[in-house]
Amino acid sequence: MKKLQMVDLKSQYDKIKDTVNASIQEVLDTNTYINGPQVHQFQKNLEEYLDVKHVIPCANGTDALQIAMMGLGLKPGDEVITADFTFAATVEVIALLQLTPVLVDVNMFNMNISIEAIKKAITPKTKAIVPVHLFGRAANMEAIMQIAKEHNLYVIEDNAQAIGANCKFSDGTKKKAGVIGNVGATSFFPSKNLGCYGDGGAIFTNDDALAHTIRGIVNHGMYERYHHDVVGVNSRLDSIQAAVLNAKLPLLDEYNKARQNAARKYTAAFEGHKNIIAPSICEMCDCHVFHQYVLRILDADRDALMQYLLGKGIPCAIYYPIPLHSQKAYLDSRYKEDHFPVTNQLVKEVIALPMHTELDDEQIKFITDSVLEFLNK
Ligand SMILES: *Cc1c(COP(=O)(O)O)cnc(C)c1O
Numbered sequence: 001m002k003k004l005q006m007v008d009l010k011s012q013y014d015k016i017k018d019t020v021n022a023s024i025q026e027v028l029d030t031n032t033y034i035n036g037p038q039v040h041q042f043q044k045n046l047e048e049y050l051d052v053k054h055v056i057p058c059a060n061g062t063d064a065l066q067i068a069m070m071g072l073g074l075k076p077g078d079e080v081i082t083a084d085f086t087f088a089a090t091v092e093v094i095a096l097l098q099l100t101p102v103l104v105d106v107n108m109f110n111m112n113i114s115i116e117a118i119k120k121a122i123t124p125k126t127k128a129i130v131p132v133h134l135f136g137r138a139a140n141m142e143a144i145m146q147i148a149k150e151h152n153l154y155v156i157e158d159n160a161q162a163i164g165a166n167c168k169f170s171d172g173t174k175k176k177a178g179v180i181g182n183v184g185a186t187s188f189f190p191s192k193n194l195g196c197y198g199d200g201g202a203i204f205t206n207d208d209a210l211a212h213t214i215r216g217i218v219n220h221g222m223y224e225r226y227h228h229d230v231v232g233v234n235s236r237l238d239s240i241q242a243a244v245l246n247a248k249l250p251l252l253d254e255y256n257k258a259r260q261n262a263a264r265k266y267t268a269a270f271e272g273h274k275n276i277i278a279p280s281i282c283e284m285c286d287c288h289v290f291h292q293y294v295l296r297i298l299d300a301d302r303d304a305l306m307q308y309l310l311g312k313g314i315p316c317a318i319y320y321p322i323p324l325h326s327q328k329a330y331l332d333s334r335y336k337e338d339h340f341p342v343t344n345q346l347v348k349e350v351i352a353l354p355m356h357t358e359l360d361d362e363q364i365k366f367i368t369d370s371v372l373e374f375l376n377k
Contacts, residue, residue, distance in 0.1 A: 001362050004354055006315040007191040011358040012255075016247060023243040036239035042246050046202060049249060052179040054211035056203040057237035058218050061160040061187020064201035066093040067235060068156050068183040069128070071203075071214040074099050078127035082158075083113040084323050085343040086132040090158050091324050100125070101332075103325045105340045111294070112139035114342070118147055128154040131181075133162030135319070135352075136193065136259070136291035137279075138177040141167045145180060155181030159204075161291035163194045164256045168285040179204050183214075188237075188245060193259070193291055194252050196241040258357040259290040262364060266293055266353065269368035275300040275375045277349075292319055296349040300375055306351055308374045314367055317352045 002011070013020065027038055039057055046055045058064050074080065076098035082090050084103040094101040104117035113131045129148060131139040141157075148155045159178030163186050166174045178184030186192075188200030205211050213230070216223045221232030237245075248255075263281055270278040277296040282288060297305060309316045323343040325335045337344065353367055 001366060002358075002360065004314050004363055004367070005356070006317060006352075006354050007356045008354075008358040009190055009195070009356075012356070016251070020244055020247045023247040024240055027239045027243050033239050034236060036242070038239045038242040038246060039237055042237070042242040042249070045246060045249050046204075049252070050176045050179050050204060052176075052184075052204045053206045053208065054204065056205075056211060056214050056218060057242065058201045058203060058235040059237065060199040060235075061185060061189065061192075061201040062089040062093060063233065063235040064185035064187065064203045065090060065130075065156070065158060066096065067214055067217050067233065068185050068203050069093060069097055069099065070217050070233075071183065071210050072128065072154050072156070074127055074154075077125065079123060079125040080128045080130060081113075081118055081121050081126060082130040083132050083134070084325050084340050085111060085320060085346055086134055086158070086324065087160075087320065088324060088327065088329075089160070090130055090132055091330055094130070095330065099127075101330060102126070103323075103330070103332075103335065103340075105342045106134075106346070108342050108345075110137050110139070111135065111346060112137065113144070115140060115143045115147070117339075118144070122147075122151055122153075126151065126153060128156055130156045130158055132158040132160075133165060133177045135279075135288075135294050136162045136165060137288040138162055138165045138167045141175075141177070141180045142169050148181075154183075157181045157184040159184045160187035160189075160192060162289055163192070164252050164286075165289040166286045168287060174285065179206065182207060183210060188241065193256060193289055194245065194248060196244045196248075198238075198241050200237045200241040200245065201235075202237070255357045256286070256289040258359075259355060260286075260288070262355060262359040263288075263290045263293050265361070265364045266368060269364075269372070270295065273372070273375065274298075276371075290355055292352045293355040294319065294350050294352045295371075296346070297351055297375075298349065302349060302351055305371065305374050309367075309370055312370050314370055315354055318347075318350060319352050320350075321347055323347055
């Protein structure tokens with residue numbers, strides 16, 4: 001059996017080596033390392049793929065979130081509502097900009113921000129909601145956009161984990177996750193669904209004025225060379241990373257399908273087991289692109305299962321072991337434990353199994369057999 005890995009970038013690269021290498025070679029031959037034609041090409045390619053008016057490439061996903069918030073002109077003291085159960089980058093940039101993070105619980109069904117919790121957290125100071133499309137599954141954007149409209153709030157989508165996922169609306173239309181709110185942010189960290197071979201990120205928006213503002217912010221606040229109109233940052237996607245992404249973007253749908261296929265096989269093996277809640281696969285709408293495949297383990301020792309799998313050479317991980325509201329950096333006396341029943345439960349139950357584009361049937365069977373073996377002991 002091929003060696004099991006949480007993410008197998010090497011096997012993926014082996015299959016696309018010629019295209020990727022040729023694309024990188026072009027950058028080297030033309031030595032256009034910064035803002036080369038590859039970056040502009042990638043911007044156009046991604047705008048077309050996402051069906052969005054503006055893509056602004058930048059250095060990483062955390063910058064993308066920060067720049068999106070700067071672009072909206074959020075001010076110190078403005079309250080920004082986001083999910084308690086996610087990677088820290090989201091809340092980190094809110095705090096860095098001296099905005100006030102307001103962490104709220106998620107819902108059990110899709111582990112994404114709870115609509116009820118958002119409604120309860122809104123105050124006169126609330127300015128924005130940051131839904132995270134966690135583990136590759138689109139949050140309920142229809143409900144979130146409705147609340148935002150009623151309360152005149154911005155919506156910033158953290159789409160670092162769900163590029164290519166669709167959001168379905170009740171009128172039957174579909175849109176890509178990340179382009180529904182005022183602005184979206186993504187990451188091209190190597191292990192993400194669309195990963196480059198270093199750091200990378202992008203911001204998306206359909207708002208022409210906001211796109212213009214953001215293009216200046218990423219470039220030291222310059223709209224005209226050496227005229228600094230606003231305080232900006234230096235955040236660029238370099239041409240070599242753009243070249244890798246130009247080679248990989250045409251494969252994104254295929255890659256997401258491969259992840260969904262692996263997820264379908266995992267879930268088929270686990271379905272109905274008394275100790276497992278496996279993610280469902282929606283055949284109709286591609287709302288989940290499985291950045292991670294995360295099980296909930298009920299009435300069994302999740303940590304012992306993890307040790308058992310690691311002992312058999314099966315990588316696995318806990319995303320995320322500690323709720324953000326309990327992290328030292330983000331403690332806030334306004335939070336009460338009973339605001340976060342779902343996150344507090346999930347951190348004890350979740351376990352992520354290997355998920356990538358190169359999983360084969362033999363590997364999947366070994367993994368599912370091992371999980372069942374432990375639970376049925
Ligand atoms: C990866 C990730 C980020 C940050 O992306 P970087 O490119 O590593 O800065 C932000 N939010 C979420 C949910 C992520 O998974």
